[in-house]
Amino acid sequence: MHVSVVLFTADLRLHDHPPMRAALDASDAVVPLFVRDRAVTAAGFDPPNRRAFLADCLADLDASLRERGGRLVVRSGDLVEEVCRVVTEADADEIHMAAGHTAFAARREERLRRALEADGRRLFVHDAVTVAVPPGTVTPASADHFAVFTPYFRQWDRLVLRPVAPPPRRVSVPGHVTGEPLPARGDVGGVSPALAAGGEAAGRRRMTAYWRKGLDAYDDTRDDLAADTTSRFSPHLHFGTLSAVELVHRARKQGGPGADALVRQLAWRDFHRQVLAARPGAARADYRTKRDSWRSRRTAxxxxxxxxxxxxxxxxxxxxxxxxxxxxxxxxxxxxxxxxxxxxxxxxxxxxxxxxxxxxxxxxxxxxxxxxxxxxxxxxxxxxxxxxxxxxxxxxxxxxxxxxxxxxxxxxxxxxxxxxxxxxxxxxxxxxxxxxxxxxxxxxxxxxxxxxxxxxxx
Structure with missing residues (x-):
C-alpha cells in the first residue's frame, strides 16, 4: 500500500488544500499530521491566544477528517524528528506540505528535506496554500522584490490564480499510526475573555455571512471603528482555516468596490511576505533605517x-x-x-x-x-x-x-x-x-x- 504524509502547518483546513489533494491522488492512504513544534514555543510564537485558537483549529480539522473516514495525528517535539518517526511508522515515501515564507519556516523546511532525502523519502512543498501569490512570483525588472505596494499590486492583480481545489470526499488513514490527545482551549491559561472561535467551520461560516451582509459595504465602512464591519478573516488566514486563493476568486467573481477593496487587502498580505522573504532581517531590523534614537523600555x-x-x-x-x-x-x-x-x-x-x-x-x-x-x-x-x-x-x-x-x-x-x-x-x-x-x-x-x-x- 502506497502511503503519503500530509504535514499541516499554517493551513488547517480541507477546502482548497493542494497538499492533501496531491497526496490523495498519489497514494492509497495518507497520514494527516500536525506537529506541535517545541521550537515554535521556544521562539515565543505561540502565546495563549494563538495556542487556544490553534486548539480549536485542530479539533475542527480532526472532526472534518473523521467525517471522511480519517483522523488527525498530533505529535509534540522537534518537527523534523517527529515527521521522520511518523514516516517510518507509516512506511511513507512522500511527504506533502505547504510552503512557509519566514526565515524560521525556510530553515525548518530545509532541515526536513535533508533528513527525509537521507532516508530515501521525498518532500513536496506546495506554493500558494497560505498565500494567494507566493514570494518571488511578482518581481520588478531591476530587483529581487517590490519595495512599494502600488506597483507590486498592479502586477499581482493581473495574475491568474490556480483553481480552488475541492475538499476530499474520503480520507483513509493507516490504523497503526497513532498520535497524542488533541489540545483543548480550556487547558490554556491567560486567554483573552472574548477570543473568537477557531477552526475551518467557524471561518467558513464567517465567510458566508460576510459575503451576504458585509462585503458590498466593505470599502465604505471598513474604517468605521464603532461599526466594526471589517471581515475579521485575519485569524483564519493566519491559521489557514480560510484560503486566500479562494477569497480572491470569490471576490473577483462578485465584483464591486467592496470586493475590490478586500482583494487589495489580501494583496497587502502577499506584499509583506515577499518583502520579508527577500529581507528576512526586517523581522527585527529597520528595513530602511532612519537612524532613530528610540526611547527604550528603560527610558520610557x-x-x-x-x-x-x-x-x-x-x-x-x-x-x-x-x-x-x-x-x-x-x-x-x-x-x-x-x-x-x-x-x-x-x-x-x-x-x-x-x-x-x-x-x-x-x-x-x-x-x-x-x-x-x-x-x-x-x-x-x-x-x-x-x-x-x-x-x-x-x-x-x-x-x-x-x-x-x-x-x-x-x-x-x-x-x-x-x-x-x-x-x-x-x-x-x-x-x-x-x-x-x-x-x-x-x-x-x-x-x-x-x-x-x-x-x-x-
Whole structure:
C-alpha cells in the first residue's frame, strides 16, 4: 500500500488544500499530521491566544477528517524528528506540505528535506496554500522584490490564480499510526475573555455571512471603528482555516468596490511576505533605517505601561488597547493609530510595540505584524516615513459620536461627543468625577520630539 504524509502547518483546513489533494491522488492512504513544534514555543510564537485558537483549529480539522473516514495525528517535539518517526511508522515515501515564507519556516523546511532525502523519502512543498501569490512570483525588472505596494499590486492583480481545489470526499488513514490527545482551549491559561472561535467551520461560516451582509459595504465602512464591519478573516488566514486563493476568486467573481477593496487587502498580505522573504532581517531590523534614537523600555517605562494597559489619556488609543486585551484582536484602523502613537508621538522603539501585538493578537504573524509596524514607524515601505496620525483628528473622523470609545473605556460612558475624545477639557466637577488619566504627553510636544529626532538623525 502506497502511503503519503500530509504535514499541516499554517493551513488547517480541507477546502482548497493542494497538499492533501496531491497526496490523495498519489497514494492509497495518507497520514494527516500536525506537529506541535517545541521550537515554535521556544521562539515565543505561540502565546495563549494563538495556542487556544490553534486548539480549536485542530479539533475542527480532526472532526472534518473523521467525517471522511480519517483522523488527525498530533505529535509534540522537534518537527523534523517527529515527521521522520511518523514516516517510518507509516512506511511513507512522500511527504506533502505547504510552503512557509519566514526565515524560521525556510530553515525548518530545509532541515526536513535533508533528513527525509537521507532516508530515501521525498518532500513536496506546495506554493500558494497560505498565500494567494507566493514570494518571488511578482518581481520588478531591476530587483529581487517590490519595495512599494502600488506597483507590486498592479502586477499581482493581473495574475491568474490556480483553481480552488475541492475538499476530499474520503480520507483513509493507516490504523497503526497513532498520535497524542488533541489540545483543548480550556487547558490554556491567560486567554483573552472574548477570543473568537477557531477552526475551518467557524471561518467558513464567517465567510458566508460576510459575503451576504458585509462585503458590498466593505470599502465604505471598513474604517468605521464603532461599526466594526471589517471581515475579521485575519485569524483564519493566519491559521489557514480560510484560503486566500479562494477569497480572491470569490471576490473577483462578485465584483464591486467592496470586493475590490478586500482583494487589495489580501494583496497587502502577499506584499509583506515577499518583502520579508527577500529581507528576512526586517523581522527585527529597520528595513530602511532612519537612524532613530528610540526611547527604550528603560527610558520610557511609564509611557509604555500606559500604552500597553490603555491608560494614555487619549480615549481612542486606550479603547483600542483594551479591545486588544479583551478580544485578542484589534480593528485595523485602531492598529494604525496605536502604532503611530507609540512609535511617533511617544517615540518608543517600534519593536516594543510589535512584540506586545505579537503576544496578544490571535492573527499575529511575523510578516504582517513587523512590516506593518515598520510602515507606521517610518522605517519600512511607507513612501511618507514622517507622517504622524493625530489620534484626536482620527477619532473624530472614524468614531465621531464616541461609540467605540465608550464601548471600551467605561470611565467615559456618560460623556458625550466631542468631549469623550478630549475629556481633559471638561470643567470642574465633571472632570474630577472621571477616573481617567491625564494625557501622558501633549500631542504638539510629541510631534516636536519626533521631528527633532528625525532631523538630528539626517
Amino acid at each position: 517605562a511609564a509611557d509604555i505601561e500606559a500604552w500597553e494597559t490603555g491608560r494614555t489619556g487619549y480615549p481612542v488609543i486606550d479603547a483600542a488597547m483594551r479591545q486588544l486585551r479583551h478580544e485578542g484582536w484589534m480593528h485595523n484602523r485602531a492598529r494604525l493609530l496605536t502604532a503611530s502613537f507609540l512609535a511617533k508621538t511617544l517615540y518608543v522603539d517600534w519593536r516594543i510595540g510589535a512584540a506586545h501585538f505579537l503576544h496578544w493578537l490571535v492573527d499575529g504573524d511575523v510578516a504582517n505584524n513587523q512590516l506593518n509596524w515598520q510602515w507606521v514607524a517610518g522605517t519600512g515601505t511607507d513612501t511618507r516615513p514622517n507622517r504622524v496620525l493625530n489620534p484626536l483628528t482620527q477619532a473624530k473622523k472614524y468614531d465621531p459620536d464616541g461609540t467605540y470609545v465608550r464601548r471600551w473605556v467605561p470611565e467615559l460612558a456618560g460623556v458625550d461627543a466631542p468631549a469623550v475624545h478630549e475629556p481633559w477639557k471638561l470643567a470642574g466637577p465633571d472632570r474630577a468625577a472621571l477616573d481617567y488619566p491625564e494625557p501622558v504627553v501633549e500631542l504638539s510636544a510629541g510631534l516636536y520630539r519626533f521631528r527633532q529626532a528625525r532631523e538630528r538623525a539626517r
